[in-house]
Amino acid sequence: MKVFPESALVQLEFDKVKSLLTGHCRTEFAKNKAENLRIHTVKAFIDLELRQSHEFTLLLRSGQYFPNDYILNLARELKLVGIPGAVLSGEQFLEIRKLAYSLQQVFRWFDNEKRIAYPALAKVIEETYYEKSIILMIDEVLDENGTVKDNASEDLSRIRMSLYKKRNDLRRLFDKVLARLAKAGYVADIEESFLNGRRVVALFAEQKRQVKGILHGESETRRTAFIEPEETIELNNDVFSLENEESREVYKILRDLTAKLAVFAPLLKAYSDVMGEYDFIHAKGRLAVEMNSEFPQLADKAHVHLVQAYHPLLFLYNEKNKKPTIPTNISLDEKSRILVVSGPNAGGKTVTLKTVGLLQLMLQSGLLVPVHPTSQFGIFKQLMIHIGDTQSLEFDLSTYSSHLKNMKYFMENSNGKTLFFIDELGSGSDPNLGGAFAEVILEELARKHAMGIVTTHYLNLKVMANKTQGIINGAMAFDEKSLMPLFRLIVGKPGSSYTFSIAERIGLDKRLIARARELVDEDHFRLDKLLNRTEQDLQHIEKEKKELNKLMKENEKLRKEMERLMDKEKHDQQVELLRHQNKLSEERIAYLKDMERKLKQVVFDWRKAESQDDKKELMKQLQALLFKQNQQQTTEKVKKKINSKFEEAGGPILPGTKVLMKKNHQVGEVIEIRGKKAVVKIGMLPMTVALEDLTPVKEKADINQ
Numbered sequence: 056m057k058v059f060p061e062s063a064l065v066q067l068e069f070d071k072v073k074s075l076l077t078g079h080c081r082t083e084f085a086k087n088k089a090e091n092l093r094i095h096t097v098k099a100f101i102d103l104e105l106r107q108s109h110e111f112t113l114l115l116r117s118g119q120y121f122p123n124d125y126i127l128n129l130a131r132e133l134k135l136v137g138i139p140g141a142v143l144s145g146e147q148f149l150e151i152r153k154l155a156y157s158l159q160q161v162f163r164w165f166d167n168e169k170r171i172a173y174p175a176l177a178k179v180i181e182e183t184y185y186e187k188s189i190i191l192m193i194d195e196v197l198d199e200n201g202t203v204k205d206n207a208s209e210d211l212s213r214i215r216m217s218l219y220k221k222r223n224d225l226r227r228l229f230d231k232v233l234a235r236l237a238k239a240g241y242v243a244d245i246e247e248s249f250l251n252g253r254r255v256v257a258l259f260a261e262q263k264r265q266v267k268g269i270l271h272g273e274s275e276t277r278r279t280a281f282i283e284p285e286e287t288i289e290l291n292n293d294v295f296s297l298e299n300e301e302s303r304e305v306y307k308i309l310r311d312l313t314a315k316l317a318v319f320a321p322l323l324k325a326y327s328d329v330m331g332e333y334d335f336i337h338a339k340g341r342l343a344v345e346m347n348s349e350f351p352q353l354a355d356k357a358h359v360h361l362v363q364a365y366h367p368l369l370f371l372y373n374e375k376n377k378k379p380t381i382p383t384n385i386s387l388d389e390k391s392r393i394l395v396v397s398g399p400n401a402g403g404k405t406v407t408l409k410t411v412g413l414l415q416l417m418l419q420s421g422l423l424v425p426v427h428p429t430s431q432f433g434i435f436k437q438l439m440i441h442i443g444d445t446q447s448l449e450f451d452l453s454t455y456s457s458h459l460k461n462m463k464y465f466m467e468n469s470n471g472k473t474l475f476f477i478d479e480l481g482s483g484s485d486p487n488l489g490g491a492f493a494e495v496i497l498e499e500l501a502r503k504h505a506m507g508i509v510t511t512h513y514l515n516l517k518v519m520a521n522k523t524q525g526i527i528n529g530a531m532a533f534d535e536k537s538l539m540p541l542f543r544l545i546v547g548k549p550g551s552s553y554t555f556s557i558a559e560r561i562g563l564d565k566r567l568i569a570r571a572r573e574l575v576d577e578d579h580f581r582l583d584k585l586l587n588r589t590e591q592d593l594q595h596i597e598k599e600k601k602e603l604n605k606l607m608k609e610n611e612k613l614r615k616e617m618e619r620l621m622d623k624e625k626h627d628q629q630v631e632l633l634r635h636q637n638k639l640s641e642e643r644i645a646y647l648k649d650m651e652r653k654l655k656q657v658v659f660d661w662r663k664a665e666s667q668d669d670k671k672e673l674m675k676q677l678q679a680l681l682f683k684q685n686q687q688q689t690t691e692k693v694k695k696k697i698n699s700k701f702e703e704a705g706g707p708i709l710p711g712t713k714v715l716m717k718k719n720h721q722v723g724e725v726i727e728i729r730g731k732k733a734v735v736k737i738g739m740l741p742m743t744v745a746l747e748d749l750t751p752v753k754e755k756a757d758i759n760q
């Protein structure tokens with residue numbers, strides 16, 4: 056992306072974002088990439104980097120592990136591997152082994168499922184492969200401490216075996232000499248030491264001439280002399296010679312190993328770049344989590360649609376101080392290309408302007424941004440900015456001259472892929488003349504199809520935005536009662552500068568304020584007052600709208616709760632009905648099972664019966680069972696028939712009363728009473744029945760009448 060002026064990135068505080076990103080990097084590769092962060096203009100590059108950042112952010116937020124633990128800065132080692140004749144030390148080989156091992160863990164982490172789940176992260180290792188022979192070659196020669204193994208070569212094995220024997224011989228002989236000298240009282244407190252790679256004995260300085268050998272030095276106080284005894288000189292020489300031979304053999308082995316690894320120098324460099332790239336992506340993920348950033352939509356056109364957007368640095372500052380950050384919503388498209396923002400000073404106009412600019416730079420650099428995921432960003436190839444006093448002492452330019460010079464560049468170089476930001480357009484000159492030039496500048500930028508945001512206090516620009524196609528008004532909300540800014544952008548209407556209201560708030564003499572009002576053009580004052588009133592009315596409407604939405608949500612919640620209760624009641628009724636039906640079915644099943652058991656018992660007893668009398672008795676039982684069942688069914692039918700025609704009447708039983716016989720469910724008429732019995736005529740036959748077995752009844756009224 057081309058930016059103007061050169062200080063644009065600093066003015067938008069992009070350098071601070073890069074500094075925060077660099078702070079999360081651990082490798083030199085990632086730090087260098089963060090410090091020289093590229094701002095892309097090709098959608099494919101931006102989309103890939105955003106997806107990589109997003110996927111690592113998901114890993115961080117879900118607490119998943121990714122194998123990039125080692126901090127490997129191996130530029131020097133990798134350079135040596137590629138130089139013929141170079142030799143790496145054991146420690147350097149261990150660092151290279153860690154690099155190869157890290158790549159091995161990364162390739163293992165990307166199983167088939169993770170390659171599908173995190174395709175953008177997997178793309179980093181798409182052009183490389185894991186070579187297992189690198190670790191095998193190093194492990195054949197070095198142990199886990201970076202020391203060359205005894206079996207690395209036959210010569211080294213032989214040398215170390217000889218060295219082991221010579222050292223043991225030297226130790227035994229030295230111990231004998233030391234014991235003898237100690238017995239003679241020559242040995243100082245230190246007893247023994249090593250100087251110049253030779254084993255020596257520490258003697259009192261006054262006794263040094265009593266012992267034959269080589270004097271290797273004295274202590275700083277000159278009270279102790281270090282002498283190599285004559286008896287151990289030859290063995291010391293042998294050990295010293297073998298140690299030199301060992302060093303030469305180790306050097307040769309490490310040189311050969313370095314030469315073998317030289318074949319893989321380009322691959323190891325690729326490994327280092329891969330781990331550095333993952334460290335860089337990890338840093339972007341950490342920054343995204345810190346800023347509460349999201350992955351917005353990306354479109355390959357000049358377009359800005361921000362939903363709940365925050366200035367990232369302001370968000371971090373407010374989070375640290377436990378203050379809320381007010382989000383902003385802004386849209387710039389083909390129909391609304393330029394937004395003219397007005398309102399009082401310290402109301403958030405410049406912060407809003409910087410928020411859009413910084414977020415656009417971050418996004419085109421592959422960084423996630425603190426917006427709602429439904430936000431949509433376009434891609435711009437130019438970004439121009441003019442903020443604050445640009446007075447130039449070097450070129451003897453006044454504030455307004457410098458302002459016009461920048462505006463000249465804007466107008467000459469803008470196009471449909473330009474995003475511009477101008478703070479206080481037209482300021483620094485006569486309001487009428489400066490306002491006229493400001494209109495011309497806006498018209499030219501709109502004609503060139505550039506997109507941008509302009510802040511101003513000029514009334515003519517507010518009027519122009521209302522009637523010019525492609526230019527829209529915006530205002531920073533202001534509470535006139537408390538005379539405090541609300542830091543919220545309202546798009547679609549101009550804002551007042553609240554000049555007199557702010558003057559009243561700071562306690563300026565009312566007489567002076569009144570005099571200033573007299574000097575202001577009446578139409579100008581009336582329009583500013585109208586803007587004040589309109590803004591306050593809109594704030595009131597917005598407040599009522601929020602209250603209405605709250606009530607509607609509560610109403611919807613109550614409706615859903617009522618539906619839930621009704622559904623529950625209906626469900627309970629259905630459950631009760633099913634329970635009743637199941638109870639009847641269970642009683643019927645129990646009766647049938649009992650009948651089955653009794654019939655089986657009769658059949659079993661029939662087979663065991665020996666006499667005819669027993670069988671007759673069983674037949675009676677069987678008839679009783681079957682008859683009782685039939686009788687019950689018949690009785691139920693008769694009972695239903697009687698109940699359909701008659702109902703209980705109550706009262707005493709007298710001659711002429713219709714009565715129901717409880718035992719056989721028949722209805723008759725009482726002829727006479729005989730004590731506790733009654734003569735009942737059923738059909739043509741009279742019967743004597745106890746009064747307690749009779750119930751007075753009467754015929755039911757015909758419901759069809």
